[in-house]
Amino acid sequence: xxxxxxxxxxxxxxxxxxxxxxxxxxxxxxxxxxxxxxxxxxxxxxxxxxxxxxxxxxxxxxxxxxxxxxxxxxxxxxxxxxxxxxxxxxxxxxxxxxxxxxxxxxxxxxxxxxxxxxxxxxxxxxxxxxxxxxxxxxxxxxxxxxxxxxxxxxxxxxxxxxxxxxxxxxxxxxxxxxxxxxxxxxxxxxxxxxxxxxxxxxxxxxxxxxxxxxxxxxxxxxxxxxxxxxxxxxxxxxxxxxxxxxxxxxxxxxxxxxxxxxxxxxxxxxxxxxxxxxxxxxx
Numbered sequence: 001x002x003x004x005x006x007x008x009x010x011x012x013x014x015x016x017x018x019x020x021x022x023x024x025x026x027x028x029x030x031x032x033x034x035x036x037x038x039x040x041x042x043x044x045x046x047x048x049x050x051x052x053x054x055x056x057x058x059x060x061x062x063x064x065x066x067x068x069x070x071x072x073x074x075x076x077x078x079x080x081x082x083x084x085x086x087x088x089x090x091x092x093x094x095x096x097x098x099x100x101x102x103x104x105x106x107x108x109x110x111x112x113x114x115x116x117x118x119x120x121x122x123x124x125x126x127x128x129x130x131x132x133x134x135x136x137x138x139x140x141x142x143x144x145x146x147x148x149x150x151x152x153x154x155x156x157x158x159x160x161x162x163x164x165x166x167x168x169x170x171x172x173x174x175x176x177x178x179x180x181x182x183x184x185x186x187x188x189x190x191x192x193x194x195x196x197x198x199x200x201x202x203x204x205x206x207x208x209x210x211x212x213x214x215x216x217x218x219x220x221x222x223x224x225x226x227x228x229x230x231x232x233x234x235x236x237x238x239x240x241x242x243x244x245x246x247x248x249x250x251x252x253x254x255x256x257x258x259x260x261x262x263x264x265x266x267x268x269x270x271x272x273x274x275x276x277x278x279x280x281x282x283x
Contacts, residue, residue, distance in 0.1 A: 046071045046234045047092075047112075047125075047203045052103035054084075054091050061087045063259035064103070069203060069234035074225065074248050076270060077238045079256035080278045085238045086130065088256070089205045093127040094120050107203065122150065124202030128192040130211060135179040140191065143179050148198050158198070165197040169224060185212025186221075193224045196233075204228055204235045210244035222247030242274040255281050 045068035054062040061084045079085050091098040094117030105112040148158050169190045180188050225248050229235050253270050255263040263281040
């Protein structure tokens with residue numbers, strides 16, 4: 001059975017009224033928040049992960065992950081080292097060496113796993129790396145201009161949006177620099193967010209955006225993440241620690257441990273983990 005969304009709960013019964021032409025299995029839709037009252041709209045998720053099993057080599061890493069990301073919201077994926085957080089991110093982005101043995105992932109109702117990595121990016125999926133690589137001989141500006149062109153952004157639009165984006169992230173001094181070459185850890189993270197600002201993805205996967213950054217950079221990064229969500233992106237912050245979540249309270253927190261989502265909740269769950277550690281949610 002499938003439902004289409006967004007959906008409206010009508011008087012007289014659980015009638016589901018299609019509003020958009022994309023569909024989602026009930027298994028994925030079950031994670032939606034209940035509508036506050038009949039006649040209200042429920043936002044359907046843009047990215048749905050169902051019963052995802054992934055192996056690296058012969059080693060199973062993910063063992064039935066299920067989650068959904070809603071547009072315009074910040075979500076958090078927390079978990080101890082080795083729990084499978086980065087494996088999930090790289091699998092969604094189409095990284096090599098990650099074998100999906102079971103499950104389904106959809107982006108706007110379309111099968112994501114059948115697409116090569118560059119098509120996933122064109123469809124609106126973005127992965128910000130934990131350790132962004134340095135690329136000599138390619139300027140930051142030219143890289144972003146070509147990337148934006150691939151997403152259908154014209155030259156005139158880029159010429160207008162680029163100065164605004166580098167100003168928002170205080171990166172004017174990096175305009176003529178090679179991509180990430182000689183950047184500090186915090187500067188590389190800001191360069192990743194600069195890409196997000198300009199590419200305007202539907203789904204942003206941020207792998208530990210708070211690692212290697214100082215307090216001032218953390219506040220700047222947190223503000224940029226809030227801007228992304230307010231612009232309609234579904235954001236997933238992947239992190240060990242709740243400190244960035246103090247600046248960007250998530251609407252939903254998923255805890256990954258042993259390759260499975262073992263707990264989910266609101267900002268209070270992240271606070272609990274910060275106070276008690278992951279043992280508090282391991283049962």
